[in-house]
Amino acid sequence: MSLVPPNRAWMKAPQASTEYLDGVISFLTFAQKKPGNDGWYCCPCVACRNVNGKKTLHEVSDHLIRLGIDETYTTWTFHGEPLPTSGIKKGIPSTSSSATPRMVDLVNDAHIDPESLDDCMD
Structure with a gap:
């Protein structure tokens, strides 16, 4: 079901x-219709x-x-509005296979043990 x-x-x-x-009332009514909102909402x-x-x-x-309201919040994604799809090219993979090893390296670097950095400094 698409919410308008x-x-x-x-x-x-x-x-x-x-x-x-x-407008606040219409926004809140729209937000209430989002499936799975469980009574709690982003503000x-x-x-x-x-x-x-x-x-x-x-x-x-x-x-x-x-x-x-934050006037820059023009696509109400946190309240049930889908992201716009115009301009998105279909059939193009979101990441290339050559980027995957670099991504793994970045994740590993982010979770490095700070004490092991001493070895790199010597």
């Missing part, structure tokens, strides 16, 4: 305006920016009304 997000013009309206408040307000943990719908509503 509401219009986003409200995101740039003044926070105290009817347009903005109606797209200017303070949380979807990264400060999940909140109840009431808390998200409060933040959006008091603090405003």
Whole structure:
């Protein structure tokens, strides 16, 4: 099932305006329809920016009304909107086989034991 997000013009309206408040309601209604949301939501307000943990719908509503929405959050991926697919070339592998060994090296380097670095310094 594909969810159709509401219009986003409200995101740039003044926070105290009817347009903005109606937009918050339409956003929250849209977010509630996301399958598997379990009653907890990422908060797209200017303070949380979807990264400060999940909140109840009431808390998200409060933040959006008091603090405003992050206007750069234009594709609501954390709230059920799929990523746009236009411009993505199909049939091209996302990584080449020659890049795989380098990726493995990067992961291994990231998880190196700090004490073993002493051996490299000598």
